[in-house]
Amino acid sequence: MEATIKVKNLNKKYEGFELKNISFEIPEGSIVGLIGENGAGKTTTIKSILNIIKSDGEIQVFGKDIKQNEKEIKSKLGVVLDDSFLSEYLTPKKINSIMKNFYNTWDKELFENYIKLFKLPENKMIKDFSSGMKMKLKIATAISHKPQILILDEPTSGLDPVVRNEILDIFRQFIAEDEKRSILISTHITTDLEHISDYIMFIKNGEITLNLPTSEILENYGIVKCDEKDFSKISKEDYEYYKKEKYQYEVLVSNKNTIKNKYGISTIDKASIEDIMLFYIKGEK
């Protein structure tokens, strides 16, 4: 599988924060989830890929350097930014008429269909929309020119589970329509990713600390719950992180079956992505 986005040694320094040598690839036809706590560097990474902010390192999209081929590349991207969109004094109808000037492939009817599907009022100003409606409008705007890659920064934050599910369905459909399409989605609502992502990248303090296929993570990662005595028997190389709770130790392992056999542990709990994220943030090595 070819990579649609290649990031190599991405560095960006702010006062009190730094992206350190971020490198990853987004394979064609895949959904990649970028997770991490607030301020970990998810948005900075996305804005660097989009060349919205200056950064050091190599960023290639469709095999071309983003800085050299900005307009050509961006015409094939659909973007949702968490904290930025068009003016709230515009209506969906006006947005439809504006966007066709930016994209040759803008599909007016497709946009209208999404607006109907999402039950958004065509002539109402965005300022009068709820958070869910605003997000649906951002997504409709991002996909109505049939982009090859969707880059989504926190597209489900602040939404209720029903709306979130509707939105995730749209992403699934987007990929299903064309197997060459890809999605990079940043979120801290990790349960969403368990359902749709092919790969998970975890970013912590500006560094990527985990980048694996979702199925591999869900299959191999587990949580061992044991007392201090049993914990002391587990070799440091065999676990990722541990947390000392009031009555027991919780230990995150990345190879459930090996640990089971090696230490004769009968029960290892399944680790969700949220569990893993919490271990990576709060756990000790």
Added chain:
Amino acid sequence: MKEICGLIKKDLLNLSSYKISLLVMLVCVFAIGSAGEEMWRYIPIVMTTMLGMIALSTFSYDELAKSDEYVLSLPVNKKEIVLEKYILVISMALIGGIIGFIITPIFTNILNNIRTENIINIDYNSLIFTTMGGIFGISLILAIQIPSIYKWGAEKGRIQMFILFFIIILLALGIAYLAPNLGININEEAINSFFQRFGILIVVCLLIIMYYISYRISNNSFRNKKN
């Protein structure tokens, strides 16, 4: 160019929420015209200033929605974003001047029919001079205002605009007050004659230089802003 048209469309559709303000403005203009014989002179100045300022308010809309970053995710580059603002603001100021120039005779005609005892005679040369002066004045302010908005944002830029107005008025009053006191004889006739001969040429040259510098500064500020 298509992208610049898209950006202009975005701003104009944003400004369509100003419909009521524009109507109020027309009523004000009519009120100015009916206030007295000499007041019609100010209609082109009011129109060009108002439309120029309304165009500037698009910066506030962008700032409010933080739309700069979203716009940068579209297939449009930073230079085009800055250029569009200049095209919009200059065009609006020009259109304001032209509208002012056109509606002045219309309004005075209506007024002459209503108040036949107080007929207003329009001096068209003076009207052209006022319109040009108005456009030049507002263009000067806008050329300073746009880079400062790019540098410091719409809110601080607004404060800076009031300071600018204050300095201009202070300078004009200062010259008018100091010149006679210092024994400098201002030959108004010579100045008028000079401006009548070379005024348009000087204004055009000044505007080109001003806007070239202003655009360069704005471009640099915007390029370095998103770091």
